[in-house]
Amino acid sequence: MYVNHSQLVPDEVLQRLSREPAPGAQPEPSARHTTEQAEAATLTRHAELLVFDCRQTQSLPGLRIEDPEAAQDVAVQRCAEETAQMLRFLQEAFQRNSIDGAGMTLLSSVHYGRRFNNAMWNGLQAVYGDGDGALFVDFTRGADVIGCVLAHGLTQHTLQLDYAGEAGGLKESLSDCLGAMFRQWRLQHDAAGADWRIGCEVIGPVLQQRGCTCLRDMSDPGGAHCLAPQPVQYAQLQPGLDPHSASGPPNLAFCSACRQLGGYSWEGVGQAWWRVLATTGPAPRLGLAEFAARTRQAAAELFGPASGAVSAVDAGWRNVGL
Helix, strand or coil: CCCEEEEECCHHHHHHHCCCCCCCCCCCCCCCCCCCCCCCCCEEECCCEEEEEEECCCCCCCCEECHHHHHHCHHHHHHHHHHHHHHHHHHHHHHCCCCCCCCEEEEEEECCCCCCCEECCCCCCCEEECCCCCECCCHHHHHHHHHHHHHHHHHHCCCEEEEECCHHHHHHHHHHHHHHHHHHHCCCCCCCCCCEEEEEEEEEEHHHCCCEEEEEEECCCCCCCCCCCCCCCCCCCCCCCHHHHHHHHCCCCCHHHHHCCCCCCCCCHHHHHHHHHHCCCCCCCCCCHHHHHHHHHHHHHHHHCCCCCHHHHHHHHHCCCC
């Protein structure tokens, strides 16, 4: 049975931060969760979304909020709005009806745990912590965070990648790519004008004071301003590397290709990435070299073998040694 439990902030980073606690911060709850799901994901013609309030517990999904987009709770309202926009993005950019392609109802829970410093997809739904106010703030503040979390649901219903080795790194990278494209779509930023940073809006004041501006930077994976610097070259990947770290080279390849081609990421290079994601079928052990070859082929099929898109995709992968 395919298991998909993916979180935004790597455990290694949380463990490192816990050894240097921020003033006033409390120990992080673990990423464990109960699975007392009140409502299972359902299939509908048009995708719906449901938002729940965990009320600082780890019992999922929590109390259902009626009419969440009109709620007084900012986190509830923001979660509902950005999730709805993500559904719209998938439909408009990729003609995808929800994350499963068949109108799956999306469940999201906010206020998970007490000062919980993470966001995650647990195989059934999206889950967002409030942050501790020092290291991190409310994880619903980042459109790219919400996009990244929901993208893990997309890979669950498409490639079904293993969460280890190159496949795990690819899984994390695809979530970052989709999260970045979603944020750029929301802001109407083209590839040249986008900052390509993941998680800027959820970095708390203590980490900002240390010079940290994001979780990851797709344009500069190894940058000192990243909370979790990553390898840049494919040759730097070692067996057993955390998937969040292994996503550095494919992230840079995607960003580089988008910048070379220009325009909106989701209209150009993003279409090649999407074709591989959506049409390959289950490929649990798909490696980066094979994925790179498939995106090159997809770009040629979509835009023509002599197109700028093919050149950009090829250059992006060569930039990281693939």
